[in-house]
Amino acid sequence: MNEGHIVTRFDQELEHLNSLILEMGQLAINQLTEALDSLANEDTEQAYNVIARDSKLNDLDSQSNDEIIRLIAKRQPVARDLRELIAIGKIVSDLERAGDEARKIAGLTIRFFEPGNKPPSNEILTDIHQLAEYVCKMLQLSMTSFSEQNMKTAGKVVRRGLKLDNQLQSIIRRLTTFIMEDPRNIGHFIDIVLGIRALERFGGHAKNIASHIVFIQTGEDLRHVADDEFLKSIGKH
Amino acid sequence: MNQTAIEFSKSIERNISDDPLNDPNYKTVGEVTVPNAAMTTKNVDVHYGDKQAIFNVSLDVGRNEVLSMIGPSGCGKSTFIRCLNRMNDTIDSCRIEGDIRLDGEDIYSRNMDVVLLRARVGMVFQKPNPFPKSIYDNVAYGVSLHGLSNNKSELDDIVEDALKRAGLWDEVSDRLNQPGTGLSGGQQQRLCIARAIAISPEIILMDEPCSALDPIATAKIEELIDELSQRYSICIVTHSMQQAARVSQRTAYFHLGKLIEVGATDIIFTNPSHRLTEGYITGRFG
Numbered sequence: 001m002n003e004g005h006i007v008t009r010f011d012q013e014l015e016h017l018n019s020l021i022l023e024m025g026q027l028a029i030n031q032l033t034e035a036l037d038s039l040a041n042e043d044t045e046q047a048y049n050v051i052a053r054d055s056k057l058n059d060l061d062s063q064s065n066d067e068i069i070r071l072i073a074k075r076q077p078v079a080r081d082l083r084e085l086i087a088i089g090k091i092v093s094d095l096e097r098a099g100d101e102a103r104k105i106a107g108l109t110i111r112f113f114e115p116g117n118k119p120p121s122n123e124i125l126t127d128i129h130q131l132a133e134y135v136c137k138m139l140q141l142s143m144t145s146f147s148e149q150n151m152k153t154a155g156k157v158v159r160r161g162l163k164l165d166n167q168l169q170s171i172i173r174r175l176t177t178f179i180m181e182d183p184r185n186i187g188h189f190i191d192i193v194l195g196i197r198a199l200e201r202f203g204g205h206a207k208n209i210a211s212h213i214v215f216i217q218t219g220e221d222l223r224h225v226a227d228d229e230f231l232k233s234i235g236k237h
Numbered sequence: 238m239n240q241t242a243i244e245f246s247k248s249i250e251r252n253i254s255d256d257p258l259n260d261p262n263y264k265t266v267g268e269v270t271v272p273n274a275a276m277t278t279k280n281v282d283v284h285y286g287d288k289q290a291i292f293n294v295s296l297d298v299g300r301n302e303v304l305s306m307i308g309p310s311g312c313g314k315s316t317f318i319r320c321l322n323r324m325n326d327t328i329d330s331c332r333i334e335g336d337i338r339l340d341g342e343d344i345y346s347r348n349m350d351v352v353l354l355r356a357r358v359g360m361v362f363q364k365p366n367p368f369p370k371s372i373y374d375n376v377a378y379g380v381s382l383h384g385l386s387n388n389k390s391e392l393d394d395i396v397e398d399a400l401k402r403a404g405l406w407d408e409v410s411d412r413l414n415q416p417g418t419g420l421s422g423g424q425q426q427r428l429c430i431a432r433a434i435a436i437s438p439e440i441i442l443m444d445e446p447c448s449a450l451d452p453i454a455t456a457k458i459e460e461l462i463d464e465l466s467q468r469y470s471i472c473i474v475t476h477s478m479q480q481a482a483r484v485s486q487r488t489a490y491f492h493l494g495k496l497i498e499v500g501a502t503d504i505i506f507t508n509p510s511h512r513l514t515e516g517y518i519t520g521r522f523g
Contacts, residue, residue: 003516003521004521005519005520006520006521006522006523007520010520076479077519078478078482078506078507078518079506079507079508079509079515079519080515080519081519082506082507083508218508219507219508
């Protein structure tokens with residue numbers, strides 16, 4: 001429903017809230033990209049910057065929550081407007097947590113490349129980079145789906161999520177082989193597994209956002225359904 | 238963008254079955270019937286002279302339920318509710334077709350006693366309209382008229398009971414002989430409700446009962462509606478969507494004389510099916 005409200009101020013307030021969400025989404029994506037750059041360039045200063053910038057996401061989280069509470073109290077939204085505000089509240093949480101996961105990747109840079117620490121071989125970092133690029137694209141698609149309120153794009157996020165599961169399994173298999181070959185570097189492997197786990201969560205938040213878009217559009221809560229059922233439900237609309 | 242209902246209807250994309258304006262056979266979205274209904278209406282058309290105000294509306298009133306009717310001005314919700322106790326009979330040009338039954342009995346049949354019908358289907362209006370009589374007499378009048386009490390003490394009991402159920406007794410018990418018109422707006426409206434329930438109706442129709450009241454008086458009426466629904470069926474026409482959401486279990490949305498959608502209030506206000514309902518309740522036209 002693209003028609004504006006009779007009270008145009010309400011539309012402006014919703015637009016303002018949406019712009020906060022898009023800003024948060026872009027920031028979460030940038031945070032992950034920069035965390036990866038720091039890892040690739042072995043740049044601990046950049047990693048510290050990523051960690052420091054996480055507070056900006058937290059601020060936007062608080063600001064958006066305040067805005068949602070104010071709008072509910074002031075405009076008493078119903079139907080799609082109500083669903084939109086509730087869903088945006090959840091999207092905000094997902095983006096804030098996605099930022100936390102990006103911060104964990106920056107933490108890896110510091111652990112691996114802080115002077116005095118023993119860096120891991122490039123070989124075992126490859127998976128992190130590939131996976132990060134993949135989940136970054138998932139969040140980008142989620143934010144496009146949000147800005148366009150497009151359920152088809154939300155479906156693309158879920159499809160990528162399906163492939164993500166396969167990728168994770170193959171990465172874990174490969175890492176297991178590395179560990180068996182060279183058990184002395186088990187500490188690095190544990191850090192890498194935690195990094196992969198963070199990226200998997202990052203992708204999970206992107207998928208959650210996709211389900212919130214569907215909730216806004218249809219009122220269906222697809223957060224807890226299997227991916228194929230999710231895609232089937234989208235297909236119905 | 239301030240739009241009229243017609244402009245809004247034209248602006249939305251839809252197919253013919255979703256188009257209440259152009260589809261003469263438009264079928265209401267949602268379940269219009271309820272099991273064991275207190276009142277049933279089927280295929281009701283209402284004309285004022287040449288102008289048709291209600292188009293083929295079917296809608297049941299369930300027992301002990303609060304049914305709210307919402308819609309933009311001129312959508313026919315007041316016209317429809319006034320058909321339910323034949324209030325439209327007083328308008329010469331008004332012609333009503335269709336089937337309206339109270340407990341299975343055709344209320345437009347020749348045998349129907351209209352005075353008795355209006356006792357069984359009471360009405361509370363937008364503006365409190367107490368009789369220019371004492372508080373006591375306002376409530377006692379209908380009871381005496383319908384011969385519902387045998388003596389003064391029985392009448393006293395009925396008046397007290399009605400005022401208590403209307404939540405007014407504590408405020409007026411020491412001044413029952415004072416004029417009803419001397420009460421505040423909210424108290425007057427509750428007096429009118431006491432007057433309606435004193436004659437033990439089955440259904441109470443309320444046409445914008447709170448539109449002339451302040452928020453506190455409105456809250457008291459809404460609390461009262463909730464309590465009264467334990468014993469009576471209540472149909473309420475309201476311009477306040479929040480009020481419909483607060484007080485009713487079912488909501489019917491009218492638009493340009495057609496019943497667009499009816500359903501559980503919880504669903505209508507969180508996920509309505511028809512885009513016109515959504516457009517209206519979210520304040521996109523009105």
